[in-house]
Amino acid sequence: MQRKLFFSGRFDGYSMQSFYKDLLSGLVIGVIAIPLGMAFAIASGVKPEYGIYTTIIAGILIALFGGSKFQIGGPTGAFIPILFGVVMTYGYENLLIAGFLAGIILLLMGIFRLGSLIKFIPKPVTIGFTSGIAVIIFVGQIANFLGLSGVKKHETFYANMKEIIMHIHTINFFSVFTAGVCLVTVILTPKLVPKVPGPLIGLLFSTVVASIFYPNQVATIGSTFGDIPNTLPHFQFPEITFERILELIRPAFVIAILGGIESLLSAVVADGMTNSKHNSNRELVGQGIANMVTPLFGGIPATGAIARTATNIKNGAVSPVSGIIHGIIVLLILFLFAPYASSIPLASMAPILMVVAWNMSERHVFCHLLKTKTTDSLVLVVTFLLTVFVNLTVAVEVGLLLAIIIFTKQMSDSLITAKALPNLNNKNEKVDSKMVTEAHDCPQICIVNVEGPLFFGAAQTFEQTIMNTINYKPKVLIVRMGKVPFMDTTGESYFSSIVKDFSKTGIVLISGMKHQPKSVLRKTKLYHAIGEDHFFEHTGDAINVALVNLNKDKCLGCKHFAFKECSVLSGTPNTAEEKREILTTTS
Structure with a gap:
């Protein structure tokens, strides 16, 4: 047992010829x-x-x-x-x-x-x-x-x-x-x-x-x-x-x-x-x-x-x-x-x-x-x-x-937070940040792409960006976190501040969250505070829930047509020509 502890594998097959070489x-x-x-x-x-x-x-x-x-x-x-x-x-x-x-x-x-x-x-x-x-x-x-x-x-x-x-x-x-x-x-x-x-x-x-x-x-x-x-x-x-x-x-x-x-x-x-x-x-x-x-x-x-x-x-x-x-x-x-x-x-x-x-x-x-x-x-x-x-x-x-300071600065700069919407030209309706413009942006649903580690070096910037993005008080906030590989307790703290502030007037939905960040949220009880039914594997499922919770009165007459359901919700028939014009403008 002791031989295995200190010398395992190092003397297997040792011979006199080996000893001569070592000598x-x-x-x-x-x-x-x-x-x-x-x-x-x-x-x-x-x-x-x-x-x-x-x-x-x-x-x-x-x-x-x-x-x-x-x-x-x-x-x-x-x-x-x-x-x-x-x-x-x-x-x-x-x-x-x-x-x-x-x-x-x-x-x-x-x-x-x-x-x-x-x-x-x-x-x-x-x-x-x-x-x-x-x-x-x-x-x-x-x-x-x-x-x-x-x-x-x-x-x-x-x-x-x-x-x-x-x-x-x-x-x-x-x-x-x-x-x-x-x-x-x-x-x-x-x-x-x-x-x-x-x-x-x-x-x-x-x-x-x-x-x-x-x-x-x-x-x-x-x-x-x-x-x-x-x-x-x-x-x-x-x-x-x-x-x-x-x-x-x-x-x-x-x-x-x-x-x-x-x-x-x-x-x-x-x-x-x-x-x-x-x-x-x-x-x-x-x-x-x-x-x-x-x-x-x-x-x-x-x-x-x-x-x-x-x-x-x-x-x-x-x-x-x-x-x-x-x-x-x-x-x-x-x-x-x-x-x-x-x-x-x-x-x-x-x-x-x-x-x-x-x-x-x-x-x-x-x-x-x-x-x-x-x-x-x-x-x-x-x-x-x-x-x-x-x-x-x-x-x-x-x-x-x-x-460490330089690395932290570089990692904090790598965190990207941007508004996004489904690309209706894409058959899978892939959510893309390039789709958002002044003429094409849902007033009630805010989808945010987050990419990069959410840690102490980037947490404050993350919070400020999100809060500036939702200052118009949308009804639903969907945070896409499929590209957030890591979250520390500082990142969780700022994320918690966003959730608590927004939850006073709206609904927070999370999609694609990885195991490590989700584990941190479970340990800090934020996962349960948000609600298990507010976490989704795919953004499409989160969007479906968001559409159900909209204020339908505010949808009437809306010309943004951010989602395929918007033509029905707005009460305004969206002709093929209008739809094509909107999507061309956002491309």
């Missing part, structure tokens, strides 16, 4: 993950070993409990700005608490099956903050690339740029050369030897060059952060108080949302590459468990890594075992080679992150959305600029709010 893939990904884990940790404002701890623990747990067979979890570039901001504002200890809270949020999202809601975050928002994050990461590595000294790290983009400009005279050409060697190696390795991990080769090659030709001339991990221990830290539960929860809930929420988005995007990429199907809710549960456990060992927040997951698949992975092996490989390398990592130049880490930033920038999609010159372009630019110049938390909140 090779896990080995490659483990080697790739080491320099990335350290680089992401350093860029996030914490010691490099914390990135390694995250790679080990989160990588194994996400593979075990996640919803994708191929997902590789660990620290990612997307987290850098938000984690750096938390470290600068609250400190490393509170970063662990924020990560733990984010894990709880992700776990609850998975338990309450909110995985599908991530897809409702608009693309301009995700592209905007992703591109903004890429800019922050790239610019954040300029100081290490140039080997600038005396540069202080700040939370804001502007302050960091100012620091770089103020200290540009301290450029270290040994660092520039080291970074250049690593950058060229990272770029050329995939083209020359596709199976070999470029970041690792670039890191090793540039480190060897710096150590042999100009030792002690560039800043290293050891000289900046101290030696990297070759053991895992002890388990330690953070001191969580109610005050700290209130203080850290906003960054925790952003970490959770960002982690959920990236992990599910990564799972979707994996689905496309393997023709498989991930479980989004279980993926969020796995991400939640990983982010709750990792801080207990000093690790930083983690999520699904798109590039590493894709590489995992390309190297032949067939199950989550490859993700587990990748974590074990990193653990073994930590035990065996951690002391040697201290001699890695910071200038060698910079180009690795710059390449990551370039690859994650979504520049082509960004330019495409910008060229559309639509409201999406506005959301994109606002989210991007706020990410770069303010912070990711504000960018996501404002971007989502702006997208």
Whole structure:
């Protein structure tokens, strides 16, 4: 039963040949993950070993409990700005608490099956903050690339740029050369030897060059952060108080949302590459468990890594075992080679992150959305600029709010309310709004077509339009609602106001109402207030009832002939010539 709960379908038909494929893939990904884990940790404002701890623990747990067979979890570039901001504002200890809270949020999202809601975050928002994050990461590595000294790290983009400009005279050409060697190696390795991990080769090659030709001339991990221990830290539960929860809930929420988005995007990429199907809710549960456990060992927040997951698949992975092996490989390398990592130049880490930033920038999609010159372009630019110049938390909140406001405005504009009459030229006498003119409009029966969602954004306009339409006080109001797919309680409230006001002097009939709006009316008791016998499937039936309830005296002498029965009701024989003239006028 437990096996079905966590591992159903992911290990069916597993064999030694499958294990061999996972072993090779896990080995490659483990080697790739080491320099990335350290680089992401350093860029996030914490010691490099914390990135390694995250790679080990989160990588194994996400593979075990996640919803994708191929997902590789660990620290990612997307987290850098938000984690750096938390470290600068609250400190490393509170970063662990924020990560733990984010894990709880992700776990609850998975338990309450909110995985599908991530897809409702608009693309301009995700592209905007992703591109903004890429800019922050790239610019954040300029100081290490140039080997600038005396540069202080700040939370804001502007302050960091100012620091770089103020200290540009301290450029270290040994660092520039080291970074250049690593950058060229990272770029050329995939083209020359596709199976070999470029970041690792670039890191090793540039480190060897710096150590042999100009030792002690560039800043290293050891000289900046101290030696990297070759053991895992002890388990330690953070001191969580109610005050700290209130203080850290906003960054925790952003970490959770960002982690959920990236992990599910990564799972979707994996689905496309393997023709498989991930479980989004279980993926969020796995991400939640990983982010709750990792801080207990000093690790930083983690999520699904798109590039590493894709590489995992390309190297032949067939199950989550490859993700587990990748974590074990990193653990073994930590035990065996951690002391040697201290001699890695910071200038060698910079180009690795710059390449990551370039690859994650979504520049082509960004330019495409910008060229559309639509409201999406506005959301994109606002989210991007706020990410770069303010912070990711504000960018996501404002971007989502702006997208919601624009969407609400567009939906409210899509609601159409117009008077209509039967087209007597049509053999089915189809009700058409184009038939209404000053010379062809029933004084006693008002038929109104309503098309579009009747919700809070459109409800007031709907009410005003209807009330202006019936200000001449007809006897019967027929509301055609066959094209109203949705109604909320605000829409119901305004609709109720129309019904109650009109019912004082006339009769309200409803035709074609869909299940959802009718369900809302039942729950608010408006359905029973209107009367079940006033609801009709077809407008023709509603018109028949309306004709029965007319004031026949007012029909006498009427020349509008809006309905086929009008010639009899008006007491005026409607000749073929008169009828043809009226219908020609209304066409």
